Amino acid sequence: MRLFQRVGFLQYGAAVTLLLSLFLGYNLFYGGKDLFLPGSSTKGHHQIEAQCDVCHVKPFDTDDSMQQACLSCHSDGLEKARDTHPMKKFTDPRNADLLASLDATQCVTCHIEHSPEVTGQFGVTLPADFCYYCHQEIAEERPSHAGFEFNTCGNAGCHNFHDNKALYESFLAKHIEKPALLSKTRLRVPNAFAVWQKRNPDVKPLTADTHNGEAIPGIQPELIAAWHSSVHAQVGTNCLSCHAEDSMQTNSANPILRNGHDLSVESCSDCHTKQVESFKQGLHGMRLASDLPPLQVDQARLPMHDDAAHKTLTCSSCHDPHKPDLQFAATQACLGCHADEHSQNYEKSAHAALWRRELSGEIDAGAGVSCASCHMPRIKKGKLVSVEHNQSLTLEPNSKMIRPVCLECHGLEYSIAALSDRNLIRRNFSGAFDSTHPSFELVRERIAAKKAQKQRARATNSNQ
Ligand code: HEC
Ligand code: HEC
Ligand code: HEC
Ligand code: HEC
Ligand code: HEC
Ligand code: HEC
Ligand code: HEC
Ligand code: HEC
Ligand code: HEC
Ligand code: HEC
Numbered sequence: 001m002r003l004f005q006r007v008g009f010l011q012y013g014a015a016v017t018l019l020l021s022l023f024l025g026y027n028l029f030y031g032g033k034d035l036f037l038p039g040s041s042t043k044g045h046h047q048i049e050a051q052c053d054v055c056h057v058k059p060f061d062t063d064d065s066m067q068q069a070c071l072s073c074h075s076d077g078l079e080k081a082r083d084t085h086p087m088k089k090f091t092d093p094r095n096a097d098l099l100a101s102l103d104a105t106q107c108v109t110c111h112i113e114h115s116p117e118v119t120g121q122f123g124v125t126l127p128a129d130f131c132y133y134c135h136q137e138i139a140e141e142r143p144s145h146a147g148f149e150f151n152t153c154g155n156a157g158c159h160n161f162h163d164n165k166a167l168y169e170s171f172l173a174k175h176i177e178k179p180a181l182l183s184k185t186r187l188r189v190p191n192a193f194a195v196w197q198k199r200n201p202d203v204k205p206l207t208a209d210t211h212n213g214e215a216i217p218g219i220q221p222e223l224i225a226a227w228h229s230s231v232h233a234q235v236g237t238n239c240l241s242c243h244a245e246d247s248m249q250t251n252s253a254n255p256i257l258r259n260g261h262d263l264s265v266e267s268c269s270d271c272h273t274k275q276v277e278s279f280k281q282g283l284h285g286m287r288l289a290s291d292l293p294p295l296q297v298d299q300a301r302l303p304m305h306d307d308a309a310h311k312t313l314t315c316s317s318c319h320d321p322h323k324p325d326l327q328f329a330a331t332q333a334c335l336g337c338h339a340d341e342h343s344q345n346y347e348k349s350a351h352a353a354l355w356r357r358e359l360s361g362e363i364d365a366g367a368g369v370s371c372a373s374c375h376m377p378r379i380k381k382g383k384l385v386s387v388e389h390n391q392s393l394t395l396e397p398n399s400k401m402i403r404p405v406c407l408e409c410h411g412l413e414y415s416i417a418a419l420s421d422r423n424l425i426r427r428n429f430s431g432a433f434d435s436t437h438p439s440f441e442l443v444r445e446r447i448a449a450k451k452a453q454k455q456r457a458r459a460t461n462s463n464q
Helices: 002-007 009-030 064-080 087-091 093-100 169-174 192-199 221-228 264-269 273-281 326-330 341-348 350-359 371-375 412-419 422-426 438-463
Strands: 378-381 384-387
Touching: 087 093, 169 438, 192 384, 264 273, 273 384, 326 371, 341 350, 341 422, 412 438
Parallel strands: none
Antiparallel strands: 378 384
């Protein structure tokens, strides 16, 4: 009280303001920028929210530079998804009038940030019935749609705004009579190692005594043995392919890696460029792409195991660099961190039972379903089958998972129905569910109607 009287009210206010602005100013330039966030960020971006300038490229310029920022990270994905509503659809003068009510050329028309009170699923910040603006006539064009509400177009597993690759009518029609379970249920098997061996017939596997890591502090005989039995020793990748020779003495607990980088991700990138790139595009690796330290488990919003709180996400989270084991990486590694209901129910599922039988050699390689089978699909390009390391790519909307994953083993209607059932996802696909989907009823009706129309036409022709 005495201090207050001596300094006087005005000076006191000025002092507080000064301190506050020093504090905020310091944070603006040297860290803690999230103090300036107007609200929490979407679940897709919260890992990179501290790096304001990846989106706010130029201060006070909201539209174009921000639009370019969105595209710099998302245009590949939207292109791969064959976006149903790409910008060029709207620059077509015939559609210009549609933009009067909703400017669909700008990402931020539908996806603003830091506004949890208006943010719905998939980071959409418009009410779910916005399709109405441009598709008012749908009930006239398609009488089958007459009773539908506009907030159901995108919420019932029928249509997406961007990615309709597994939902186009012609695609549904083509797959309409497929059974729930196909006669052959198998995924392709990654073969990069075999392809590499074919291309490099002259490289001899390294023997245990040809390792070049004598100078690395802290070597244990088990470590040499692990490396010697690994794929890396067979392809001639020696200790110093990953570890930096010059800086090895300085840090025995974690010998600094090649190129002076201390992250396992960078030491792998010379030889595994594709995996590193795709890893950085998903939620697991996106912080690295924005020059932030790797994701630490306690920064997650999803439920995780307490004892994993201090683990970070790099290549070594799933692959022991001295003895990578792809089967361990495909489920056990994931379950060391993830503790949500869906993940924890996996072991009880029919898919997990198949996976255990694959591990024990009872059924063919590829016939089991691991976490990675669904979240890190195997991609075939020419003769090479490799693994997609962006685990966000097939996640949302989940119909993205249908073509690269489910359709290898299941029919389309069964897959769409399963993925539209939130409870079934929570149970990790165990047990009974309604395995039919309304989209297929509509397609069946249309096929029947077209058939009837043809028959009528044929009848009138033959009467003439
Ligand atoms: C992933 C992209 C992204 C990141 C990262 C990001 N923002 Fe934003 N921010 C947006 C978008 C999108 C909007 C909405 C723009 C609009 O409405 O036109 C926005 C709006 C804002 C607004 C205006 C809010 C309002 O209510 O009008 C402020 C202030 C802001 N951001 C601050 C920050 C700060 C500070 C950071 C870093 C700590 C940050 N943002 C990081 C995308 C981002
Ligand atoms: C630095 C790269 C980067 C930038 C810049 C960026 N994003 Fe993203 N965004 C991501 C990643 C990574 C994800 C999470 C994985 C995914 O869903 O593909 C994501 C997720 C999303 C999602 C899904 C959110 C959810 O909750 O499911 C939307 C929508 C989105 N971004 C829109 C935008 C828009 C609009 C902008 C521009 C304002 C933008 N992004 C800028 C990388 C970026
Ligand atoms: C007219 C509204 C609208 C506009 C404009 C829009 N989106 Fe979306 N976006 C959606 C809706 C709705 C979803 C929810 C999933 C769906 O229906 O495809 C979505 C989902 C997404 C997702 C997550 C799902 C996915 O398919 O990857 C990303 C990422 C995304 N949008 C990025 C963008 C970017 C980048 C732009 C600008 C080039 C953009 N969106 C423009 C409505 C819009
Ligand atoms: C800003 C206007 C606009 C909005 C909003 C809009 N659309 Fe569209 N949509 C179009 C245009 C334009 C076409 C192309 C029409 C054509 O080619 O005949 C189209 C086509 C489609 C198609 C057919 C795609 C194809 O190639 O077969 C589907 C499905 C669709 N929209 C679903 C939706 C859904 C679901 C929503 C809401 C989540 C939505 N649209 C919101 C303008 C819009
Ligand atoms: C494929 C790349 C790679 C090869 C080959 C490799 N290392 Fe490592 N090593 C790493 C990485 C990455 C780490 C850091 C581990 C982490 O991120 O947790 C590491 C850590 C270590 C450590 C610290 C203790 C530990 O286990 O984490 C020692 C000691 C070590 N390596 C010795 C060796 C020796 C000796 C060889 C050769 C016989 C070798 N390394 C071959 C990548 C490699
Ligand atoms: C000097 C090149 C080189 C470096 C550096 C390197 N690798 Fe490899 N690695 C290979 C080759 C070659 C193969 C066999 C072909 C393939 O799978 O791509 C391989 C295979 C693998 C496999 C598959 C194993 C299997 O059973 O098929 C994994 C996982 C792997 N590496 C992880 C890593 C990680 C993690 C790092 C960084 C810590 C790393 N590699 C660094 C060359 C390298
Ligand atoms: C070292 C811990 C760790 C390991 C190992 C791990 N994850 Fe994650 N995962 C995370 C964290 C942390 C997040 C971010 C969650 C968040 O931001 O709320 C995440 C996010 C995800 C997401 C959500 C992605 C999105 O775009 O919303 C999926 C799916 C996922 N992980 C699947 C897997 C699978 C499959 C494996 C094994 C092949 C795996 N994870 C291994 C820690 C881990
Ligand atoms: C979330 C866990 C996870 C992380 C993190 C991860 N991987 Fe993988 N990786 C896997 C799984 C699982 C497989 C095998 C999947 C299968 O067989 O279906 C695999 C396969 C591989 C393969 C062999 C198959 C192929 O893609 O050709 C290589 C090489 C590889 N990973 C390298 C890396 C590198 C380098 C990094 C760091 C950028 C990395 N991985 C990060 C889980 C992970
Ligand atoms: C048969 C395919 C399949 C298998 C097997 C599977 N998942 Fe999923 N996973 C999905 C689908 C589909 C979603 C839901 C996407 C959505 O939100 O619609 C999902 C969602 C997730 C999410 C995000 C959860 C959230 O609330 O956002 C995580 C994390 C995840 N899975 C991890 C795992 C892990 C770890 C395993 C293995 C223990 C696993 N999944 C096994 C298909 C699968
Ligand atoms: C490698 C093949 C394979 C893949 C990929 C696969 N499944 Fe399955 N799935 C099976 C087999 C085989 C069964 C039957 C197992 C049994 O009855 O023992 C099954 C069973 C199911 C069941 C019934 C489980 C029960 O308890 O009755 C559902 C639901 C299911 N799968 C959904 C999906 C979805 C959704 C996807 C894609 C995200 C998917 N599956 C991917 C092979 C696969």
